[in-house]
Amino acid sequence: MDSAPRSPNGFLSSLTADDFELIRPHLRPADLSQDMVLVEVDETLKRAYLPHKGVISLVVKLARGEHVQIAMIGRDSIFGAFAALGDAVALNSAVVLVPGAASTIDLDQLRIAADQSTTLRTALVRHGLAVYAQIQQTAGCNASHTVESRLARCLLHTRDLSGSDKIVLTQEAMAQMIGARRNSVSLVANTLQQANFIHYSRGHIEITNVDGLIKTSCECYATVTAQYTRLLHPRMHSAAA
Template sequence: MDLGLRSPNGFLSSLSDEDFELIRPYLRTVDLVQDSVLAEVGEKLSRIYFPHRGVISLVVNLARGERVQVAMIGRDSFFGSMSLLGGAESLVLNTAAVLVPGAASVVDIERVRNAAEQSGTFRAQMLRHALAVYLQSQQTAGCNAAHTVESRLARCLLQTHDLSGGNKLYITQESLAQMIGARRNSVSLVASTLQQADFIHYSRGHIEIIDLEGLKKTACECYGTVKSQYDRLMRCHP
């Protein structure tokens, strides 16, 4: 079986033939509709999402109504890893909403749990992805506390580009503010600055990345750190 053609999702394509067969018969494809909520905090998660295209945002809801993104899930991973580690209850730890529209394979969480119980290699691969999401959320917390709005926005745009696989992003101003933990007026000002530098083209709900290298020079260290952590984890094999 050609692993590259098996699935457009990185986690699924990384599995051995034997491990993939444990869940293959149960996979089905769904659309990821922009701004749709896939799971709320405290809910019992029933499905695991493996994006082909698009990006899922994991968001923390604060008491005064603020919503701040703590991690993003794209075509290289899956949503539901942290809930899988929670045992039989499978409670959702962060609100999950579609940041960039696309499509995903979905499967009932019990099918994934059964596969992990049957195969040590499947379980190890799943745990590495869960750790990658956890490390990303830690880095994001530090980034939002220490770095400028401009560098944070550049970082998030680069991550979104990598996870979605496209230069044209459909993201609302409200979602951009959640991504970097900033007010909408700050996002508008910084996006205009990046546009004036010819790094992006920005209009209402639409961003086109024009100069990736320019964005990389503007972004903080966290972009490279998250990327290197993920690459290091995925190079490990059980």
């Protein structure tokens, strides 16, 4: 019997067979090109996105023009979970940070399926809460931790979500990730490179020492990882408890 996962996306692969069949006919493939805008703040989200590869960045735009990342969604989850359960008006912008591919589904179809299944609704709530937990932790992190530890955390998280040690990120994108100025990002990236944790050249980053980045990162990386395990993989969390 074939035990291969039905999808490289964690949300889809975690669904029961019955729940997956509710949405399978409505799934469509989509390319995620770098800097592609999926929705702007105050727009109505039309589709949910379930990345196979690539990373989606949730971004807040401030009045003076600054852009600050508040969360990332990758192959482990779904963008549009809470929108499928209620108000679909976007509270923030969503932009492709790392290019890749995804499955998409019309939000109306996902909403209809969720109305037919308690377990599907529960899965959507759990994934929505996981993103909310990440947003909360990011707020505390940006207010309290050093630029170096924040960049280490974000690079580790991007690696986890994209499944690759090689990432293409502009200085502007990294500045948004950690809520800092571009010149600060350049200095800190060079510090991490001098420590042989990363190789960084013209926006191309290769993570060369994961353990070193983990030691440099703040507590928030481990906290978000633990919260995701508890919410998205409750059986693993129960076994580890």
